[in-house]
Amino acid sequence: MKNILKLLFLLFLLHACTNIERKPNILWITLEDTSPQFLANYGSQIVTTPIMDNLGSSGVIFSNAYATGSVCSSSRSTIITGCPTEVLGTGNHRSNYAIPSFIKGFPYYLRQAGYFTSNNAKTDYNIKNENDFVNDAWDESSGEAGWWNRKKDQPFFSVFNFTNCHQSRTMTRPWLWYKEFILDPLPDSLKVDPEEIYMPPFYNDSKEMRKQVSRVYNSLRKTDLDVAELLNKLEQDGLKKNTIIFIFADHGEGIPRGKGHSIGCGHRVPFYIWFSEKYKDLSPWGVKVVTEELVSFEDLAPTILSLAGCEIPSYMKGRPFLGQKRQSPRPYVFGSRNRLDDTPGLERTVFDGHFVYSRNFYPHLPVQRFQKYADVSDIVKTIRLDADNGELNSIQLELVKQSRPVEYLYDLQNDIWEVNNLATDPNYEQDLERLKEAIQNRIVETNDIHFLPEKLMLERSEGTTAYEMREDPQLNPIGDIIQVANLVGVENNPEVFMPFLENGNEEIRYWTVVGLNHLQYPKSDIERLLPFLNDSSVFVRIETAVLLYKISKNERAEGLLNEIIVGNDLYAAHHAIQKILYLPGIAKDFIPAVKKVRARYFETNRSGFNYPVQNSSEMFLYVFNNEPLYYLADKKWIPEIN
Secondary structure, eight states: OOHHHHHHHHHHHHHHHHOOOOEEEEEEEEEESSGGGGGGGOOSOOOOHHHHHHHHHEEEEEEEEEEEEEEEHHHHHHHHHHOOOOOOOOSSSSSSSSOTOOOOOOOHHHHHTTEEEEEEOOOOOOOOTHHHHHHHHHEEEEETSSGGGOTTTTEEEEEEEEEEHHIIIIIIIIHHHIIIIITEEEEEEEEOOOOGSOOOSOOOOOHHHHHHHHHHHHHHHHHHHHHHHHHHHHTTTTGGGEEEEEOOOOOOOSSTTTTEEEEEEEEHHEEEEEEEEGGGGGGGSSEEEEEEOEEGGGGGGHHHHHHBBOOOTTTTSSSOOOSSOOOOOOOOEEEEEEOOTTTTEEEEEEEHHHHHHHHESSSSSSSSSOOOOTSHHHHHHHHHHHHHOOOOOHHHHHTTTTTSSEEEEEEETTTTOOHHHHOGGGGGGHHHHHHHHHHHHHHHHHTTTOOOOOHHHHHHTSOOOHHTTTTOOOOOOOOHHHHHTTTTTTOOOOHHGGGGGGGGOOHHHHHHHHHHHHHOGGGGGGGGGGGGGOOOSHHHHHHHHHHHHHHHHHHHHHHHHHHHHSSOOHHHHHHHHHHTTTOOHHHHHGGHHHHHHHHHHHTTOOOHHHHHHHHHHHHHHHHHOOOOOOOGGGGGGTTOOO
């Protein structure tokens, strides 16, 4: 049987990668963490990227291009496989869970078609056995990789990832680091003064915030110079005339309310395609144009395979928008936000080119969550201090406010910074319901695997993969799950939830107690919940214990939470710490337990799921015990730590 399968696979490859007469070179330039609002081609009054702007305006500018994930690893897992994270189980940043062996990085198929494939240098595909996956996909993947190592006249697909616009530059590394490596190397004529910039309306327009936001503009100026060097090399090697160039960001801007957020500022990206004269006829839009076609990162893999004349594997469901297999535009594209490092989350988003609708299933979490990677930054410290001092208006305060809406609806054509939530406006009810239905259909049609608690997803996919397990309704009853999850933050009557507590599926009981935790549960009725401190699901026990302790200081609940926090079940410990982190009324009672967790790690970075537990403990003690928050590698750049 195995030999037959191998033979069938080889036959597929022979058929899949045909020798077409025209094989364009393809250069892929990926910008880290960039939103279109900061580029002149998308309306910015400050020209940050003139080299890339010129290339884009000579080709095709996409006004509606969206990352499937709002953070790098989940976004890149979709880019390389052509599969959304909801079906792969790769939505949690970071994780390394198995995917089926038949799902290849799409450059694998290009290699079969005779292309030389190179990646310089970031992978971050968020999957298990990434080294083997990378070796299959790329002829070269390193900081030295490029088209220059191919055979004579061999067509190439070469990726270059530019990092000087990454969140580490725009916000999270200390100012002194940014000054030495980004600001000081820029010629004085290219430096953007804080007084020149346009401040997004969701930020306080203060001197300190202008200083911090100016990092975005200067980092993009530095990145544009880096890209210019690469384009010059392409020209000098005499290859530009035979090349199609893609330029796009891997997700939204690396600033608060950008990267990691579920609305457009997290997902919408600048996206250009430049066609050399030889290949202009391959553009269905022509050149020197702007297209409003919806483009999703699900579409990139099938599009490149179509452009190269390869068959598209059946597991890729995206729309090829170039090449022999181009398909008509779709009415919707989708995005998702799940766990991001130590911060939980579950949000699903849809775009139709006019509106963005986002459904938030954990409304107790603020937009700007307590996250070590973000909270070490001066910009987040400034936002939190301004909030404490009453210096933020109602729009700016939405960043840190608890709890928050379960639904967001923004008019992207008239509200580019997405500050006017139309979800409760009766004039937009039809659009809201239409987009809400699209989200619900998407969740069910994809058998969205991330509605299972992460540990449960792993346990149920043991011996197989989340991709395959999700299709079993016994293991992933998504229709039943979403019925309860949809009530969270919407239904205020506990009696609506109570029947679900008797359900035999622990994921149903889990979502039930999540819902009860979000409403005002009556203290007089806690006896009904006491049995669920002994539930077979640790996540039901945690949610029940948190609910009982915050409304009655129940001693059994306190003991259970302390035991779980210091225990060996990392997923449970993380869940408990994160739940209590957003409950200042009870959080200080658990400082001793969290200190034990912190002592276990000290300053040594641990791998795997130790990492979010370690970061959660440090964040907890920073918020509630005034302990310093920093990365060991950055201490030399932080005067107050030294």
